[in-house]
Amino acid sequence: MKLDRRQFANLGAASVAGLLSQKLWAEQTRVAASAENFYFAMIADTHIIDTFYVKGSENGVEDNTTILQTTDHLTFTRSVINAIKLPNGQTVERTFLVGDVFHNYPSPDYDFYFKNRTRLDNAADLLAGFNMPVHAGWGNHDYEGNPTRGITREFSHRLFEAKFKAKPYYAIDYKGFRFLHLNNFLGSTWDEKGDPRARQYGSLGEEQLNWAEAQLHDRKPTLVFVHYPLWVVRPTEVQDYGLHPLLRKYQDNIQIIISGHWHKWIDFAHTYGAQHTVMGSTRYDQNSFMLMQADPRKGTVRWVDSTRPLWSTHYATPYKQS
Template sequence: MKIDRRAFGMMGASALGTLWTQRGWSEVAQAASPSRFHFAVVADPHIIDEFYVKGSENGVEDNESILHTSERLISARDLINSLHPKIEQVFVAGDCFHNYPSADYDFYFKNKTRIDNAKEIFDGFQMPVHLGFGNHDYDVPRVSREMSHRLFAEKLKAKPYSSVDYKGFRFVHLNNFLGARWDRNSPQFDKRLGSLGEEQLNWFEALLNDRRPTVVFIHYPLWLVDATEVRDYGLHPLLRKHSDTIQMVIAGHWHKWVDFAHTYGPQHYVTAATRYDPNAYMLFEADSRSQKLRWMNADLVEWSTHYSKPYRVG
């Protein structure tokens, strides 16, 4: 239950893209079969609103990119909607919007905010969209995590962490902001790092024990997430223990394409952000019969940058 090692192995995504460019993509253009489906991944849209204060980012590039986040996510959405065979599921790896204009819960029901703007764009996808949390979807300690969860549940119909089973695969959104690293009352409080908390770790382990082929989404790259949290129990040991089941771990946050290969057991990628590039999406073909994935636009990625070339069918 792994990516085909004859095509992938330990080569990393750059070699994978070259390999599939040589073979061609005629299979992708064929009509969808009962055992085959396609899904997309986007990360870090960072949607803003009329309350956003211009010039409040770090540097020219960040101040420029934040003003174009809606149009770039819409561009990615329109491309994803146009594909044939159809994309059947979309997963967002956090930072759905960019910070909080107010710490008052009622403010978000008296005004149209970036949360509403994000929802409108997500609602324009022609397939289900599954959201994960990013660091900018929180504002600890000014806004409590509990308030963020209430807003996500009410406005975006999303839980702090979740899973969905689809055509033989399991897709899991983990939340690396629920452990001690983002608890301001903990001696481990350090928002530069992430942790899951024992309750979420137990939930994740129970899912993995089902031994279904699994794709994991998490906002912080694994390099920033605590390896263990309760003695020797933590995310990294779980990933290594179930590396035969977990097909891939996809993170965001860094806004650039990074290939960690099998450093943490399963293949681990960091995806670039639609905030900077409307072509920063990942397109996959999944085959539930063979239980394998193909990353369809891997050869278009410009590694260690924000950017990717646009995807063209055929």
């Protein structure tokens, strides 16, 4: 069959139009899929140090070894999370850090942290190297463990906000989900004039509990992050009012409760209402992170790489790009 110039031109135009339609359809499909699901990562207990850190300050060989590896471990974890490629070309859109961002305070002098490069600056730079926003929460090492040094909560809150742009506790609303960074160091167990032995237990204080209930009362699909595992958080603080009853009351809209602190993978299942997982630490294992998929249409969250943790240990198997 022979085609004249006009027929050939019409055929070319039709082919181009068809190709454009296919590309538009593919792009619309990609955008629709992206709107339906998104991905975020979880890390914990990064424990970043600096040149002021005194080597040999920890308990035992393993602790003294791993504390010197924290920057390398977090750098590796960051490179893996940044490189994750998901269906329809998606990438990880948010990362949440469940406390112990850095490891203790080198000085009780506030100005010291702006005259010197410290572990807070090192941590801030490492987090800035992620390809997505990182939302940091509080751990016990982000506060001063020795009250006699004069580093108050207010000191820590002011410095943490200056370096990490984060409040003592806060909520992030993103694509229909609410992410709650709670702080279990603001209640009576961590009173600066109280018994230091009580600090092995977490508590929130009535003001934060009221705030948390207001956040949960909105009934948005919610993820709760709190540094201490719930096993060592005071169940109630004001008569029968406390974190444990709140979590059970709103368990239908809480997708998961994630903690750190123990540096090991522990599964509490539904002991406290919603699923409660204690995650491993990048301090001890660079493979310790969680990849989560959120579905805004269903209001649900799925732990994508849940087969990687070696439960009751510090470790997880390496993430493999599918």
